[in-house]
Amino acid sequence: MASITIRDVTKSYAKMQVVHGVSLDFASGEFVVILGPSGCGKSTLLRMIAGLEDISGGTIAIDGTVVNKLEPRERGCAMVFQNYALYPHMSVSQNIGYSLKVSGVPAAERKQRIQAVARTLELEHLLDRKPMALSGGQRQRVAMGRAMIREPKVFLFDEPLSNLDAKLRVQMRSEIRKLHRRLAATSVFVTHDQVEAMTLADRLVVMNGGRVEQVGTPAEVYSRPASRFVATFVGAPAMNMLEGTVTLDGLSLLGDSRKLNVSRAGLPVGTKVAVGIRPESVRLVAAGTPGALEATVDLVEELGAGRVIYVDLDGAPFSVVTSETVHPVPGSTVGLQFAETDLHFFSSETGSRLDVFKASVREPAL
Amino acid sequence: MEKRVTFSRWTIGILFAVPQLLLIFTFFYWPAGQAVYWSLTLQQPWGGGNIWVGLDNFRSILSNADYWNSISASLIFAGISTGLAMFIALVLAALTDRQLAGSRFYRVVLIWPYGIAAPALALAFRFILAPEAGFMAVVNQVWPGFWDPGLDGADAMASIIVAFSWKYVGYNFIFFLAAFQAIPRSLIEAAAMDGSGVIRRFWDIQFPLITPTIFFLLVINITESFQDSFGIVDIMTSGGPANATNLMVYKIYSDGFKGLDYSGAAAQSIILMLLIIVLTIFQFRFIERRVHYR
Numbered sequence: 001m002a003s004i005t006i007r008d009v010t011k012s013y014a015k016m017q018v019v020h021g022v023s024l025d026f027a028s029g030e031f032v033v034i035l036g037p038s039g040c041g042k043s044t045l046l047r048m049i050a051g052l053e054d055i056s057g058g059t060i061a062i063d064g065t066v067v068n069k070l071e072p073r074e075r076g077c078a079m080v081f082q083n084y085a086l087y088p089h090m091s092v093s094q095n096i097g098y099s100l101k102v103s104g105v106p107a108a109e110r111k112q113r114i115q116a117v118a119r120t121l122e123l124e125h126l127l128d129r130k131p132m133a134l135s136g137g138q139r140q141r142v143a144m145g146r147a148m149i150r151e152p153k154v155f156l157f158d159e160p161l162s163n164l165d166a167k168l169r170v171q172m173r174s175e176i177r178k179l180h181r182r183l184a185a186t187s188v189f190v191t192h193d194q195v196e197a198m199t200l201a202d203r204l205v206v207m208n209g210g211r212v213e214q215v216g217t218p219a220e221v222y223s224r225p226a227s228r229f230v231a232t233f234v235g236a237p238a239m240n241m242l243e244g245t246v247t248l249d250g251l252s253l254l255g256d257s258r259k260l261n262v263s264r265a266g267l268p269v270g271t272k273v274a275v276g277i278r279p280e281s282v283r284l285v286a287a288g289t290p291g292a293l294e295a296t297v298d299l300v301e302e303l304g305a306g307r308v309i310y311v312d313l314d315g316a317p318f319s320v321v322t323s324e325t326v327h328p329v330p331g332s333t334v335g336l337q338f339a340e341t342d343l344h345f346f347s348s349e350t351g352s353r354l355d356v357f358k359a360s361v362r363e364p365a366l
Numbered sequence: 367m368e369k370r371v372t373f374s375r376w377t378i379g380i381l382f383a384v385p386q387l388l389l390i391f392t393f394f395y396w397p398a399g400q401a402v403y404w405s406l407t408l409q410q411p412w413g414g415g416n417i418w419v420g421l422d423n424f425r426s427i428l429s430n431a432d433y434w435n436s437i438s439a440s441l442i443f444a445g446i447s448t449g450l451a452m453f454i455a456l457v458l459a460a461l462t463d464r465q466l467a468g469s470r471f472y473r474v475v476l477i478w479p480y481g482i483a484a485p486a487l488a489l490a491f492r493f494i495l496a497p498e499a500g501f502m503a504v505v506n507q508v509w510p511g512f513w514d515p516g517l518d519g520a521d522a523m524a525s526i527i528v529a530f531s532w533k534y535v536g537y538n539f540i541f542f543l544a545a546f547q548a549i550p551r552s553l554i555e556a557a558a559m560d561g562s563g564v565i566r567r568f569w570d571i572q573f574p575l576i577t578p579t580i581f582f583l584l585v586i587n588i589t590e591s592f593q594d595s596f597g598i599v600d601i602m603t604s605g606g607p608a609n610a611t612n613l614m615v616y617k618i619y620s621d622g623f624k625g626l627d628y629s630g631a632a633a634q635s636i637i638l639m640l641l642i643i644v645l646t647i648f649q650f651r652f653i654e655r656r657v658h659y660r
Contacts, residue, residue: 050555050559051558052555052558052559071558071563072555072559072561073558073559073560073561073562073563078559079555079556079559081552081555081556083550083552085550085552085553085555085556086556087553087556087557087570087571088553088575088658089574089658098557098560098562098570099559099560099561099562102560102562102566102570103561146556146560150560150561
């Protein structure tokens with residue numbers, strides 16, 4: 001059990017800076033997921049916590065102790081790697097017990113602890129096998145066991161599920177969650193998969209381009225994205241974004257063809273903004289319904305429980321998720337309705353969230 | 367699944383193999399067969415037919431103390447030079463793999479020695495190790511007579527071992543480095559997370575994973591130290607002093623072409639071939655068991 005404090009951490013390679021001044025606080029026992037696209041610096045940050053990467057600037061402290069200069073083994077972290085990184089020449093039990101062997105735990109105790117871990121992870125019948133002879137899920141479990149056996153203060157996961165097939169991934173996800181509930185060790189989990197992130201996290205850190213975009217619970221991040229990037233990155237299908245301009249009486253969308261009647265709360269006329277609406281917040285209504293935006297259906301994706309309907313809104317792509325049994329024909333015209341409260345506004349310039357608008361949709365101007 | 371080209375008619379396959387088979391037959395099986403035949407006959411020095419003598423050549427060689435001396439010199443040379451060349455190359459490759467300062471420089475530099483012909487490098491080492499003018503002259507200045515490969519058999523042996531090892535360090539280094547770099551970085555990192563230090567990681571993770579390469583190089587180095595040593599011995603010591611560096615491969619040459627004992631030389635080359643075959647079989651039988659193939 002340990003808290004992690006990250007202060008103004010930067011990372012630069014010879015010519016490139018990949019992490020730009022990240023500050024984060026992870027509470028003891030928390031399950032934190034760092035989410036971001038590939039190349040956003042999330043793995044680098046994790047590896048800096050682990051001690052596998054030098055910290056170019058700032059400090060990382062585990063339980064109040066600055067660990068910048070400590071070797072990985074002195075930091076009390078255990079890590080599960082993306083490709084599992086099992087020692088190919090050792091059996092499962094040797095793999096799991098390696099850290100104990102290195103730290104000089106007597107053979108009898110070692111065996112006992114390996115047994116205990118193997119029981120938890122249902123690996124008992126595989127202890128004598130080599131990693132080569134294991135399936136992907138089993139290898140994953142051995143990698144977990146290797147991290148668990150040391151009873152580390154901090155668990156670090158570097159995209160550990162991305163090499164598994166879809167079904168196994170869901171299963172391992174819930175196992176990791178259960179394991180965390182039982183061990184209650186501080187866990188930092190890095191992934192680019194937002195479903196994984198949403199389901200696992202106590203707290204979500206969204207990163208982009210080496211910076212932290214938002215920190216919050218999965219629900220907060222979903223319902224109040226702090227930036228345009230977070231809004232489009234979290235949620236599938238992605239949030240719809242429409243470009244607009246602040247006008248005297250509200251907001252014009254899509255090059256003046258539609259108007260939103262909103263109070264503009266002091267923003268100067270002519271300010272460019274992006275208006276976001278989640279596909280699942282949009283209601284599909286008959287074309288011509290008063291107050292609805294009209295759009296042409298492009299494509300319908302059947303998901304079984306619902307449908308994703310891709311429409312064309314004056315040239316802008318727009319998607320709607322509906323669980324109603326409507327099957328619009330591609331090419332037909334439909335109406336789109338949504339509540340003002342479901343709209344998100346972002347500055348077109350900086351991408352950050354604007355909470356200044358209260359919106360209501362008006363009849364399309366012409 | 368590996369893609370393979372298959373031919374519907376076996377004759378086409380044979381046709382493709384013919385050039386290679388022809389080369390192997392012309393330059394290996396035919397001369398080897400000739401050597402076997404000569405070793406069982408007595409060839410006259412000035413030509414003019416040979417007489418079938420059975421195993422007499424072998425009997426006379428194996429009862430000669432000089433020959434046993436040559437065998438033991440060869441084994442000592444093979445053992446020490448292989449050990450030295452492999453150990454130095456292993457250390458250098460391990461350091462290069464850790465990306466220490468200057469690694470890029472000596473990665474290139476270390477590959478050159480293997481490209482140098484044995485007589486050329488032997489000549490260089492003859493100057494370098496010359497007792498009156500080379501590096502060792504400094505030592506001789508302090509302890510007069512400490513180093514003289516022209517007089518002391520052990521010094522001469524050390525000289526050819528150094529020269530041979532120097533050449534094969536480069537060769538071994540390339541293979542070791544490739545083997546180290548084939549080990550996934552994350553394995554080393556995982557071991558570091560498991561609390562293993564640099565030295566411990568080397569012995570627990572890297573060393574076991576490069577054993578296939580170590581084994582391969584062991585076989586090649588030992589084989590080459592019996593065969594590729596000729597040029598070095600010829601230029602540096604000519605087998606002397608007092609036969610101290612008269613390795614088997616050199617003795618074949620000097621007995622055959624200087625002593626004009628063609629039949630005896632043929633018998634010696636058969637023995638050398640058998641010795642290498644036995645050593646190789648031994649390595650495959652007993653050492654390969656300890657190799658972890660991935």
